[in-house]
Amino acid sequence: MTPVIDALQYANWSEKIFRQMRAGGVDAVHVTITYHENFRETVLNIEAWNRWFERHPDLIFQGFTAEDIDRARQTGRTAIFFGAQNPSCIEDDIGLVEVLHRLGLRFMQLTYNNQSLLASGCYEAEDTGLTRMGREVVAEMNRVGLVVDMSHSAERSTLSAIEHSSRPIAITHANPAEWHPARRNKSDAVLCALAESGGMLGFSIYPHHLKGGGGCTLQEFCDMVARTAETYGLAHLGIGSDLCQDQPDSVVEWMRTGRWTKAVDFGEGSADAPGFPPMPDWFGGNQDFSNIAKGLRASGFSEEDTAALMGGNWARFFRDSFGPATALVRQVAE
């Protein structure tokens, strides 16, 4: 049976949520473990996850390879794969790429919304593309099997990462800008280059990325998925819900401002609505993944295509992405 995989969540983790993952039949989740934290702080976050794994071995375990998706399914648990939404965790030290990969990091965004040492975020006025260090780090990520994620990056930087990376990259959580022109959603040029290079897009259900926000209906969402599949090919698509379940608004503030400003930055929010936006009624948490599958079937997707969108495509991508680069991959890159 095809697994169900969510390619991005950052919830306020609890036993309740882990049980909802089981209720929703979610076999694997890419979870954000760090935003603006430096290496040592990121390791503290890993330690916190180690305590979750130790406390709830019947519900979750850490995933390192695609085989862990099968193991999750076979043992009725959810495999948790780590990711970083910003490269703060590698500081200015390329050697930390391999160290964090060893600790289980499987995705890393080259930027959050701002300029990083590696590339430009989608809120910057100037878009540098990959920096000198950015090019080196992408090559190192390719070598060890750490996926480049450009969800929060600017246009030129994203195209540059796709071009420079010797392995397919991911945009784990965003939607087509053509459908809803939010700054975080992606242009046709980016989605074309992503699909052509074998990359993956995870559809976001974060209300700011949805046409109509939290009022977006399941049918509207699934029709958008259908049009995207027609344009870019279904094999490159999956879910990356961007679910921030049970998080207090202080967390969205941390995501947006970290330690880079003393002022307030509302990001995708506004002074009137600075907090997390309310979720659509058809997706309130991990227990609701079957709603998405039902919606896709109702939109005309076959059972097979629905399974591919719900996790089969991500499973293939995980399998091809998390191991060391093979000689073949290196050859293509040269």
Next chain:
Amino acid sequence: MTPVIDALQYANWSEKIFRQMRAGGVDAVHVTITYHENFRETVLNIEAWNRWFERHPDLIFQGFTAEDIDRARQTGRTAIFFGAQNPSCIEDDIGLVEVLHRLGLRFMQLTYNNQSLLASGCYEAEDTGLTRMGREVVAEMNRVGLVVDMSHSAERSTLSAIEHSSRPIAITHANPAEWHPARRNKSDAVLCALAESGGMLGFSIYPHHLKGGGGCTLQEFCDMVARTAETYGLAHLGIGSDLCQDQPDSVVEWMRTGRWTKAVDFGEGSADAPGFPPMPDWFGGNQDFSNIAKGLRASGFSEEDTAALMGGNWARFFRDSFGPATALVRQVAE
């Protein structure tokens, strides 16, 4: 064929030394990666090792499990297992035990020569035994499969670690004090408790631990091994050469004084001879392991017993020690 294993080295690593490991037929080495370094500094040392592994994949690779000893032998390389000579690398954070184990740490001394947060070193006037944190950390090391090493620890602390640990511990590099009463060599009480609990002693060839220092002959060394085997049982014995090949004297200064004093501490040396002592002529480096095997045979050990001493016993200990505690082990501990 039985593997050759050295249970402690801290050389000034170079391609030359890795080639000498191959010349000496050394299949696995426990290398010290950190003394007084904090966690972040220890990770920098791991990064330096990652560069060695990347540069010399034909000579060495990082060992994580006992199976890597076989892989080393089959592929004509040396498996490098990481160890810490002091718990500075876990700072005051028990969560770092699991993190460092994930990064490949397989041995950790609870103390170097001084008091640590966990226990007392062999140069302290007062010997606390295991501290509150020490007991917690030993239990955590037992859980994840990180070996307790008491080579540089004080008597009571060592006995307390043997008693408290639910899994056999190691003294990776020391000799019986009865043969040569150096402060770093071990009492009959310690060696009895070690052997009775299934632990391992690695014979040191560091001149300060040898009767007669660098002038100790191979026969004297091997006769001492024979007497130790008669007293404590051959199954608990191996080699832990404590080889510090090609190190400048600034390194022995760092080992002894770290950042804990502004004065000079000569440790096992003296004002007249503050540096590394000259090695015995029969053991100048990794290429000389066959000399030890020849010496043991000449001292009357059978081929089988010689193989056990040269690595077979350590291979068994590695196999039993580096994985997570089994339910059985935990039961015994309760």
